[in-house]
Amino acid sequence: MKSNQRQLKNVCTGMAFLLPNLLGFLAFTMLPLVMSIYMAFTDWNLEMHNYFRAEPIRFVGLRNFAQLFADPDFGRYLGNTFFLMIGIPFGVAASLGSAILLSLEFRGTRRFWGLSILTALMLGGCVILTLAGMGATAMTMLMASLFGSVFFIGSIGGRTVYRTLFYFPHFTSGVATFILWKKLYAPENGPINNALRPLFSALTPVAESLLPFADGIATVLLGLMMALYVVMVFRKMRRWEDGECGHVSAVLGMVVLSTPPVLSMLWVDAPWVRVAMPVLLAVGWLWFAWHIFGMKRIYNCVLDYKIGDSTIVDGVAMVASFALIGLANVVWNLPELVGQPEGLPLPKWIADYYWAKPSIIFMGFWAAVGSNNMLLYLAGLSGVPQDLYEAADIDGASRWQRFWHVTWPQLANVTFFIMVMAIIGGIQGGFEMARVMTNGGPAGSTTTLSYYIYTQGFATGRLGYASAVAWLLFLLMFVVTMFNWKFGNRYTNE
Amino acid sequence: MATKKKNTTGARLTRTTLLHIGLSLIALLMILPFTWMILTSLKLLEEVEFDSWLPTIFQWRNYPDVFRMRGIEFGRWYWNSIFVAAWVTFLQVFTSSLAAFSFSRLEWKGRDRVFFMYLSTMMLPGLVMMIPNYQNMIRLGLVNSYLGLIIPSAFSAFGTFLMRQFMMNIPKSLDEAAEIDGASKWQLYWEIILPLARPAMITLTIFTFIGNYNSMFWPLVMMKSPDKYTLPIGMLAFQSSQGQQTNLLMAAVAMSVLPMIIIFILMQKQLVKGIMLGGVKG
Amino acid sequence: MKKIFILLLAILIAASIYTYLTGASKRTDVPVISWKSDANPQRYEQIDMYHKFLQKNGVVKEDGSPRGQLVLDTASNQSTLIQAVSGMAGDIFDCFAVTDYAAMGVGVDVTEQANRNGYGLNTTYEGMWSQLSLGGRQYAYPCNGAVPALWVNVDTFKKYGLPVPPQEWTPEEFEELGKRFVKLANAGSRRQLCFFVPSVESSSFAMPILRSMGKDVYNETMTRSVANTPELAKVFELLYKWTYEDRIAPTAADVASMNADATGYGGANFSNFLQGRYAMIVTGRYGLIRFREFERQVTFSLSQLPMYDFKNLLITVRAAMPYGRTKSPELVDMFLRFLASYEYNKYIIDFADGLPPNPHIVEEDLKQLKFKYPREGITHELEIGWAQTIAIPESRPRYLKAGTPNWLGNSISEFFNGRKSAQEAAEYVEYRYNLEIDTACEANPATRADWEEQMHVQARIDEYKAAGKKIPVEWISNPFHIRYYRKMGMLVETTTAGAR
Structure with missing residues (x-):
């Protein structure tokens, strides 16, 4: 009886402290949650x-x-x-x-300080001098001095300074920085494209010289992608045989690895892809089926062993394959890109x-x-x-x-x-x-x-x-x- | 290999310098957008077009000009943002610390179950709750009012979680000692635990303040009158009506980032500690 | 701890009081009309004028100050719709989508009092009727309106020795002159800064051209979209050609890279136009508010959008709509009377704030304008004339939900971004709008019943059309088809048609 009373008292005290938060929690989290399910x-x-019309909610x-x-x-x-x-x-x-x-x-011990400062000054001076020889513009001065000052402060403050500077973008991320980036991305006169413009015009002749081989290069890139697929599937099956990878991991890995070939059929215009990719996929999956159904494993393992391997290693392979496909597509479009009067067109970013x-x-x-x-x-x-x-x-x-x-x-x-x-x-x-x-x-x-x-x-x-x-x-x-x-x-x- | 560790000072110096150069380069990339922002905000409009980042004459008047623009109540939005964020922070830290005290220092039946319920809602996407919450705000007549912005954000499962994690680490013996001295639970909370939990409170304060200062979705649907806008939606309105006035826009962006930078520089030690404690930014 | 707590609380409470006291929308005892518009000095004058009108008509408080307040709302906000249906609008609100709001029950039926107090539909433009009324009932009265057409900066054309564009022209003529213009204007610059017109990636540019070929996005009863026509695809291809091949209109990337002073009314497009970066601009006469402020005087002329046989232009209306929850209906009535009054219309005429809602009472003043502002010439008479003759509103089925995306515009960008061919884009418009109509009918049984009834009417129209018979005008609800068929002599006019 007494312990019961005591318990009740405890609950009351606990609840009293919790109450302000709990009320808000119920009103603005739990209630909406329930309502939301209903509303769906x-x-x-x-x-x-x-406010004006209250037809029955159906x-x-x-x-x-x-x-x-x-x-x-x-x-x-x-x-x-x-x-x-x-x-x-x-x-x-x-x-x-x-x-x-x-x-x-x-460690920024005192001995290092002096040396670091000296390095900073020398480095800053060097950069400015070199650039001055090539025609010192205000921009290069600005970049060099910015770098110099970051370096300088960094060598004094050490880790904390760098950590602070690294953390800025994340901390301030919000509407303001998005607007900032929108301006950075301005296609014709934003700072990013301004910086890229000389690079792109330098690349134009290179791209032009590549033109005759464009098809070949693109094919090679896609070939690489296909090779990657084969290698990864082979690796997967080897691991499965060795008991290094469970069934779930094998299936998942196969699905992840097969995504790029499947999507490449949609993304790539070259007709041979529509033939090659199904063949590739068929080979991969037959290889897989033959292992899973036709073979006896030497070392067994649990069903879901090494799932992480599938998600991480195969995921990386998938991203790499996508990159290859993208690159191949770019190379394919090279004639169109170079054909422009102003040379290689700069990316139009968010436009x-x-x-x-x-x-x-x-x-x-x-x-x-x-x-x-x-x-x-x-x-x-x-x-x-x-x-x-x-x-x-x-x-x-x-x-x-x-x-x-x-x-x-x-x-x-x-x-x-x-x-x-x-x-x-x-x-x-x-x-x-x-x-x-x-x-x-x-x-x-x-x-x-x-x-x-x-x-x-x-x-x-x-x-x-x-x-x-x-x-x-x-x-x-x-x-x-x-x-x-x-x-x-x-x-x-x- | 073990000899590698015992390098000469010279080799070590080279290594350190190289490391510094690498880190400086990354840091440079991080701050370049901000540099461009500041420099552009000091340009004349015609100069924005130019390749050079440097203004010919620093146009400091761009900053006061932002406040003088018709239809852009920048000063008011600034005030609103800070005002709303301050209230939310105050209320949230207070209610969270109370709840955390209950979850960590008091023993009562069902405590852990309730706490688990709190925890599990942290995983839910905010969007799920937004829609009915908006509906409720309509019913309560709180749309387009400061209260409608402040109250729903004043209670947070995350804040409770963060504070609880910290309070769990305060030695239990303190409670017993206080009980022997005849202190009530309230006194225990107010006079012993809360002062000790100051680091967690400061961290939560920073998180909540910045989170609210930056929040956009809720004010966007809630606030109708321009004089009640907070900075994020104000900036959105600025951008949509005067977006091509790049220099003034950048001045406004710089000013809206400024409070965050100040808070960050002042509070960074507590912040770093807090992130390690709670794992995430709220 | 205690001290800090109390100190913080005190500061916050003080801040709250300060915020409450300084807020512009403090609770007042007078009705508030929030007016959604651009920040523009003339708007502030109109606000003063309304307050004076109230005083003149005896709508005052004891101290003689006007018993009503007009507040300007200058920010664009996508959430307006939900805020309006949440009971958060002013007593009168200023909107472009009267029919949507009326269908939601947000508006008030003012038909009787409108006819009594002189702001009935017949006082304003016929082209606006379908946008002010729903099912023959009037819900709003215009604040002003516009017939967006091409305003021409004559000086720019003279500068390059080009002929001034004619009032009416075909797309071919437009293109030819445009090409000459951009070639001359951009000679010797690294990137193209000058364009013939602002971005044409918009449905409002496409619509008149499409209609000039006798097609519309919807059928006669607006029960179905019939956008999938070769004509629409042709319009899309024209716009694309102008943007990417002839470069007479800027691409999205060009627009994203422009820097312009946008402090004034109308934003950056107007600045670019006045500075000669755009040779022409699509706007109504309200653009003059900004143009007249500009330091350099510019001579203007007015041209229609380029189009084929059936000449037409869009008409838009910014309507003042009494809000269903108003607490002072007599003041709302007062405001609508103000809008139809001579003072207001005279002001609109003089200060070029769009089309006067009641053009008949200011006809004489209109004729004087060309003497008062010689540089603007007959532009005023032209636009108001077009508003009364060839202007047709956008067709908008009542089966569409409010806030339905502009699928026509979206399809143009799908096509411009190479996602769809022109014909596919046209097909997509039709598909999307039909899907929207289906969704709306499915959601609301009343809508469905109405829609089915109209589908029968449509079937009869199709029968008549196939048989080559004339169609009774009251069967048609699409404003475009009424005008077009009338011109083609395909209509049977009946006496009851007036309500439309």
Whole structure:
């Protein structure tokens, strides 16, 4: 009896402290959550259900979802969302790289200070003098002095200064920096294209000399892509035989690896691709089927062993394949590009259908290099036990081996966390950039799911439909996250 | 290999210098856009076209000119942004610390279950909640009011989570000592735990303030009258009506980034600590 | 801790009080009319004028100040629609999509009082009727309007020794002169800075050309889109040719790279036009507000958009629509009377703020303008004349949801970006609009019933057309077809047609 009373009292005290937050939480998180589920299955539309008209809200079952899949552009918007996520691994790799650079040993002891300052001054002077010989413009002076001053401050302040400077873009990222980038990307007179212009005009003769071989080069590039596919499939099957990779990993890896050949049939105009790619895919999958169904493994392993390998290694191969396809396409279009009167045309960045997404990815990369991820990696790196490195040194490990066998596994937990967060962010991302920089254009090339939800829900007033899309987005996120938890966790623990 | 570690000072110096050069180059890339922004904001409009980044004469008057533009209430938007963000931050830190105290220092039945519920909503995309929240704001008549911006953001699962993580690390013995002294739970919270949790509070303050200062979606759908705009949507309006006036636009961008840079430079140590603590920016 | 807490709270409360006191939209006891427009000195004068009109007509508070307030809303915001249906608009709001709002129940039926108080539909342009009324009921009255046409900077043409564009011209003539212009104007510069017209990547440029060939995006009853025609594809190809081959209009990349002083009304396009970077610009006469402010005096002439046989132009209307939740209907009525009054229309005429809503009462003043502003010549008479004769509003089916994307414009950019061929783009317009109509009908049974009824009418129209019979005018709801068939002698006029 007494303990019960005590318990009740405890609950009351606990609740009293929690109450202000809990009320808000219930009102602005839980209630909307429940409402949102309900709304997704109704025809809730501000046109019919507003201050002035209160027609009954009809329950429409799955019609919103059916409509969504019937929208001819939905697939494209989903594709845009995923396309923009291609930048994530690069961003994470860059923050890991900068974290490693920052964690290297460069103590700014007093002895080094003087020397560093001297170097800075000499270097700055050298740069200016060299450039002066070639015709010193204000611009080169500016760049040299900027570099000089960063170097100077860096050698005095050491790590903190660099960390601060790296972190700026991420910290300030928002509407203001998007507007800034929009101006940087101005096709005719933005600073980026101004800087690229001399480079492109220098490249024009090179491109022209390549013209006769354009077809050949493009074919070779696509050939490389196909070779990569074969090698990766072969590797996958070898690992499967050796018990280094489970069934799930094998299937997943095959799917990931097969995406570029499949899509290349859509993206590449050359007729032979439509023959070669199916053959390639057939060979790959037959090879796969023959292994899985026809062979007996020497070493067995659990079903979902080495999933991470599929997602990371094969994912990298996939991105590389896409790059090859893109490059081949560029080479194919070379005659058209060089044919322009002003030589190789500069990219039109966000004003161009095909460049708009890469432009946004570049911008995201700039903001991602020194983000929270870098700080997390820094913390992770300082937590790696020194004796592991010493042991590696005794074994005579090279720098690369040290990284691959000591640092990387030690950071696996951090990487996992970062990737989960980045993917969650990526799936719901893109709204602000699209709203500020492109309005979802040109021709819908930067319309992501979140931007679509905004236009449907808040510009058109179809709240029910928009809720349905939002829940679909959540479902997508949930699946990816669950996948990460289930298999990623295992990978990190290996 | 072990000999590698015992390098001569000279070799070490070369290495350090090379490292510095590499890091400086990356840092340069990071700040180049900002440099361009500042320099362009000081140009004449005609000079924006030029390849050179440097203005011939520094047009400092571009900055006051932004405030004087008709239809662009830049000063007001500045004020609104800071005002809203300050209220949100204040309320959020307060409610989060209360809840975190309850989750970390008090024992009550069902505590962990409630906390798990909090945690699980952190994964939900904000968009899911936005739509019904907007509907609710209409019902409450809070559309186009500051209250409508402040109240929904004043309660945060993330803030609670961050504060709780920190408070968990404060030694339990303090509670017992306080209890022996006859302190009530409120006194324990107010006089012992809260002062000790100051680092976490500062971190949360920075996160929340910056997050709100930068937030665009919610103000965009909520605010109708231009005099109630916050800076992000104000900048959007500026861009859509006067976007080709690049020098003034850049001056406005520079000014809207400025508070963030100041806060960052002043608070960076706490911020870095906080990120390690909570894992993410809110 | 305690001290900091209390100090912070005090500061915040003080800040709140300050914010409340300095906010422009403080709660007032007078109705507020929020007017969505560009920041423009003349708007502020019109606001003063309205306040004076109120005082003159005795709509005042005890202290003699006007019992009504006009507030300017200058920012563009996509969320206007949802804010309006959320009860967040002023007592009167200024909008382009009256029919959408009326269908949502946001508006007030003012038909009777309009006829009584002299602001009925018959006082204004016939071309605007379909945009002010829904189902024969009037919901709004125009603040002003525009017939966007090509304003020509005559000085620029003289400078290069080119002939001034004629009032009417075909696309071929337009293209020929345009090519000569950009060649002369851009001689010797690294990148092309001067263009014949601003971007033509817009539906408002495409529409008159399409209609001049006797086609529209929708059928006669506006129940179905019939955009998939070779004519529309031809229009798309023309626009593309002008932009990318002849370079007489700027591409999106060109526009993204322009720097211009945009402080004044109308933004950067107007600046570029006055500085001679654009030889012509598509606008209504409201452009003169900015043009007259410009330091250098420019001589103007007016040309129609280039088009084929059936001459037509678009007419747009900015309407003042009483808001359903207004607390002071008599003041709202007062405002609409103000809009139809001689004072207001005289002001609109004199200060060139678009088309006067009630043109008949200012006919004499209109004729005086060419003497008062010799550089503008007969542009005023031309535009107002066109508004009364050849101007047709954009056809907009009542089955479309408010906020439906501009699929015509989107398709143009799909085509311009190489995503679709011209014919595919035209097909896409039709497909998209039909999908929108289907969605709307599916969502609302009442809409569906109405739509089905109209489909029967359409079937009969098609029958008559096939048989070569004349079609009764009341069957047709598409404003384009009424005009076009009338011109082609394919209509049977009946006495009840007036309501349309």
